[in-house]
Amino acid sequence: MTIPYSPCFHNQKYILLCWRKTLTGFRWLKENMIVAVATQKGGTGKTTTSISLAAGLARLHNKKILLIDIDSQANTSKVLVPDYRSLPKEQTICATLLDRAPLPVLQSAVPGLDVVASHILLSNADVELTTAKDHREARLRDRLEPIRSQYDHIFIDCPPALGWLTINAFTAADSVLVVVEPGYFELDSIVQLNKTLAEVREFYHPSLHILGYLFTKSDPTVNSRESLKLLRQAYTDKVCRTVIPRNVSLKDAIFNKKDIFEFEPTSKAALAYQKLIEELFI
Numbered sequence: 001m002t003i004p005y006s007p008c009f010h011n012q013k014y015i016l017l018c019w020r021k022t023l024t025g026f027r028w029l030k031e032n033m034i035v036a037v038a039t040q041k042g043g044t045g046k047t048t049t050s051i052s053l054a055a056g057l058a059r060l061h062n063k064k065i066l067l068i069d070i071d072s073q074a075n076t077s078k079v080l081v082p083d084y085r086s087l088p089k090e091q092t093i094c095a096t097l098l099d100r101a102p103l104p105v106l107q108s109a110v111p112g113l114d115v116v117a118s119h120i121l122l123s124n125a126d127v128e129l130t131t132a133k134d135h136r137e138a139r140l141r142d143r144l145e146p147i148r149s150q151y152d153h154i155f156i157d158c159p160p161a162l163g164w165l166t167i168n169a170f171t172a173a174d175s176v177l178v179v180v181e182p183g184y185f186e187l188d189s190i191v192q193l194n195k196t197l198a199e200v201r202e203f204y205h206p207s208l209h210i211l212g213y214l215f216t217k218s219d220p221t222v223n224s225r226e227s228l229k230l231l232r233q234a235y236t237d238k239v240c241r242t243v244i245p246r247n248v249s250l251k252d253a254i255f256n257k258k259d260i261f262e263f264e265p266t267s268k269a270a271l272a273y274q275k276l277i278e279e280l281f282i
Helices: 012-031 046-061 075-080 120-130 136-150 164-172 184-203 222-238 248-255 268-280
Strands: 033-038 065-069 113-116 153-157 175-180 209-215
Touching: 033 046, 033 164, 046 065, 046 075, 046 113, 046 153, 046 175, 046 248, 046 268, 065 075, 065 136, 075 113, 120 136, 120 164, 136 153, 136 164, 164 184, 175 184, 184 222, 209 222, 209 268, 248 268
Parallel strands: 033 153, 033 175, 065 113, 065 153, 175 209
Antiparallel strands: none
């Protein structure tokens, strides 16, 4: 998707914000990050990763965390928000992205973890944002910046597509964690995602960077080994050292509307996500 020019890029306040982020560098970011968790296709473990990182930091490290769900499938919301199905649209991210209302922050069942829920009607947002005349790429960022100091880290669970919702997430974030599963087409899809990242940097957010490429659903097969090898050859030290194994406990946890650290804290998946948290955030 080609991103059109926006005068937002020349907004003085925004340029100063980017300049401050660049000066303070990774040390500042590691202490107070907004991370977009992204992929171009569904089923990679993106939502599971978003939930596991957010819940793990809150439960294991006593961090104050906000998790924003902008995927219209709302799987993160269904797991973490009590009585989600009775939640009106006005109390979801729709209110922010479509009506420019403040972020409707909700408490989750996990101590220290707040959530902004998604809604199925968010699937129409790309069409509405395409015809919007304001700074459509910055609606999330503009509402997020005033509250970011209230949290140690903020995660954005992106949709598995590269439209205006994902562009909003990238524009609001400090960095992007790209989730990749084994397979030829899965590796190939990273190219298009990286192109979108480059365009967001050019037009809206010059200090946006890749936090890492996370390999998920790893198993002892030739396909998995070769996929990881190719990923590391292509992106070298940007690939996370931690690899997330294929583990039935992750599916069972989601089915029971729990994060992996509550559901089965000694599982291989829980230990892997704990290691990833230590690698990226501690």
